Amino acid sequence: xxxxxxxxxVFYRKPGPDKEPYVNEGDAIVAGQTxxxxxxxxxxxxxxxxxxxxxxxxxxxxxxxxxxxDVIAIxx
Amino acid sequence: MKKLLIAxxxxxxxxxxxxxxxxxxxxxxxxxxxxxFAYVAEIADEIVVIxxxxxxxxxxxxxxxxxxxxxxxxxxxxxGYGFLSENAEFARKVIDAGLIWVGPSPESxxxxxxxxxxxxxxxxxxxxxxxxxxxxxxxxDDVPSIAAQIGYPLVVKAxxxxxxxxxxxxxTPESLxxxxxxxxxxxxxxxxxxxxxxxxxxxxxxxVEVQILGDGVDFVHLGDRxxxxxxxxxxxxxxxxxxxxxxxxxxxxxxxxxxxxRSAGYLGVGTIEFLYDPATQEAAFIEMNTRIQVEHTVxxxxxxxxxxxxxxxxxxxxxxxxxxxxxxxxxxxxxxxxNAEDPANNFMPSPGTIDVLTLPGGLGVRSDFGIIAGKxxxxxxxxxxxxxxxxxxxxxxxxxxxxxALKETDIRGIKTTTGLLQTLVSLPDFEHVKHHTKYIxxxxxxxxxxx
Numbered sequence: 001x002x003x004x005x006x007x008x009x010v011f012y013r014k015p016g017p018d019k020e021p022y023v024n025e026g027d028a029i030v031a032g033q034t035x036x037x038x039x040x041x042x043x044x045x046x047x048x049x050x051x052x053x054x055x056x057x058x059x060x061x062x063x064x065x066x067x068x069x070d071v072i073a074i075x076x
Numbered sequence: 077m078k079k080l081l082i083a084x085x086x087x088x089x090x091x092x093x094x095x096x097x098x099x100x101x102x103x104x105x106x107x108x109x110x111x112x113f114a115y116v117a118e119i120a121d122e123i124v125v126i127x128x129x130x131x132x133x134x135x136x137x138x139x140x141x142x143x144x145x146x147x148x149x150x151x152x153x154x155x156g157y158g159f160l161s162e163n164a165e166f167a168r169k170v171i172d173a174g175l176i177w178v179g180p181s182p183e184s185x186x187x188x189x190x191x192x193x194x195x196x197x198x199x200x201x202x203x204x205x206x207x208x209x210x211x212x213x214x215x216x217d218d219v220p221s222i223a224a225q226i227g228y229p230l231v232v233k234a235x236x237x238x239x240x241x242x243x244x245x246x247x248t249p250e251s252l253x254x255x256x257x258x259x260x261x262x263x264x265x266x267x268x269x270x271x272x273x274x275x276x277x278x279x280x281x282x283x284v285e286v287q288i289l290g291d292g293v294d295f296v297h298l299g300d301r302x303x304x305x306x307x308x309x310x311x312x313x314x315x316x317x318x319x320x321x322x323x324x325x326x327x328x329x330x331x332x333x334x335x336x337x338r339s340a341g342y343l344g345v346g347t348i349e350f351l352y353d354p355a356t357q358e359a360a361f362i363e364m365n366t367r368i369q370v371e372h373t374v375x376x377x378x379x380x381x382x383x384x385x386x387x388x389x390x391x392x393x394x395x396x397x398x399x400x401x402x403x404x405x406x407x408x409x410x411x412x413x414x415n416a417e418d419p420a421n422n423f424m425p426s427p428g429t430i431d432v433l434t435l436p437g438g439l440g441v442r443s444d445f446g447i448i449a450g451k452x453x454x455x456x457x458x459x460x461x462x463x464x465x466x467x468x469x470x471x472x473x474x475x476x477x478x479x480x481a482l483k484e485t486d487i488r489g490i491k492t493t494t495g496l497l498q499t500l501v502s503l504p505d506f507e508h509v510k511h512h513t514k515y516i517x518x519x520x521x522x523x524x525x526x527x
Binding site: 006008009010015016017018019039040041042043061065 | 128129130133265266268377416417424425455457458459477493
């Protein structure tokens with residue numbers, strides 16, 4: 001399953017610069033869990049998993065640029 | 077000052093370049109890769125690309141900005157507002173590199189950046205402050221009795237906060253201690269300091285502020301502004317002078333603001349912000365901003381003084397060269413912030429290409445924009461596209477002129493706040509100064525007229 005960005009902007013894997021990432025590759029996640037943030041013009045939106053599983057890999061790096069429809073992560 | 081680097085983007089970078097050009101100072105714009113083809117890149121004498129689009133990797137990257145200054149041979153750095161403008165560490169690096177920092181000393185930035193220290197400095201200078209703790213709360217303080225003395229509702233504020241961030245409301249004594257715990261945890265997470273203090277909360281406050289100017293020795297105020305029309309603590313309409321303010325209140329906030337900056341030996345432009353309670357006719361200090369502000373233009377309109385020119389002059393070591401009696405206030409000015417946001421869809425940011433950008437003209441109308449038609453609004457930065465400023469001899473004629481100017485404004489290709497501003501300026505509550513800082517959240521149907 002893919003987690004898709006609905007918005008254009010900058011993707012962040014951490015809630016703040018000095019913080020731990022929301023999720024690491026290989027972690028089990030539950031439905032609705034926040035896996036990162038997308039910032040568009042200083043407004044932050046949480047990116048959530050739609051279903052439970054294991055987050056296998058991120059397709060966008062921390063501070064990476066996303067466009068609507070881009071795959072952020074793969075969950076199995 | 078021969079060559080000025082502007083460590084900012086958008087409308088304020090354009091604004092600074094305009095004045096620098098009039099003064100014969102060459103300009104260097106630093107741009108992220110996303111701003112490589114922005115309007116500012118066309119009007120600056122030189123540009124230096126300093127990094128990828130995310131601000132943390134470009135406009136906030138100290139070393140990249142300093143490297144650009146060295147590479148271009150700039151001898152001065154103007155930080156604009158936001159980004160690095162109130163970063164004392166960056167200011168020190170600029171000074172240590174042998175460059176002119178267009179701003180107050182790093183010590184002044186630090187003093188005013190610490191909200192509880194700033195509050196104490198204001199109190200000591202005679203600036204009216206709200207009932208509250210004199211400094212940050214200590215573990216040994218009897219917090220419930222301090223809070224009872226201040227009275228409810230009150231707010232818990234982070235010492236390191238600012239710009240409306242790090243504030244929590246406490247309405248009853250029952251929720252006091254738990255709210256303080258949450259506020260401390262949030263402050264530690266957001267600002268890396270768990271210091272908080274308490275302050276009385278005013279339910280229907282107006283936001284008024286005083287513009288000051290100083291050369292470290294002599295100081296003047298350039299009058300007041302009102303920025304009460306806000307949404308989620310972000311100002312959207314500003315005006316000068318502040319309307320419907322009793323003469324004694326106006327005199328007191330102006331005079332004590334000058335005393336505050338005198339006590340700090342302040343250099344350059346600054347703004348002392350106040351909450352004004354129309355019910356009690358009392359004003360109280362909120363914070364001081366140690367930078368040029370977005371709304372400086374309304375002060376320029378009623379004084380005829382170019383605030384960027386004053387910043388550049390004073391940073392170069394020139395004297396203030398004016399006394400209070402030289403400053404004459406004429407007429408009334410209003411500023412409207414045009415943001416790339418959709419008011420009909422919860423102010424969702426609206427990036428995209430601008431197909432049409434028709435800005436108003438005519439007597440007493442000024443448009444300060446960072447973008448032109450054909451350019452794209454990227455998703456990476458603040459949504460402010462530009463500002464429309466109107467001046468007229470009276471507040472009423474300024475409102476009529478603003479209605480006319482906003483009707484002429486036509487921006488297509490993206491959603492903007494233009495329609496909302498048209499609604500707001502025509503509200504009887506605005507004309508009669510019945511609005512306050514929570515008015516938009518509580519009083520207005522944003523898709524149409526007043527509720």
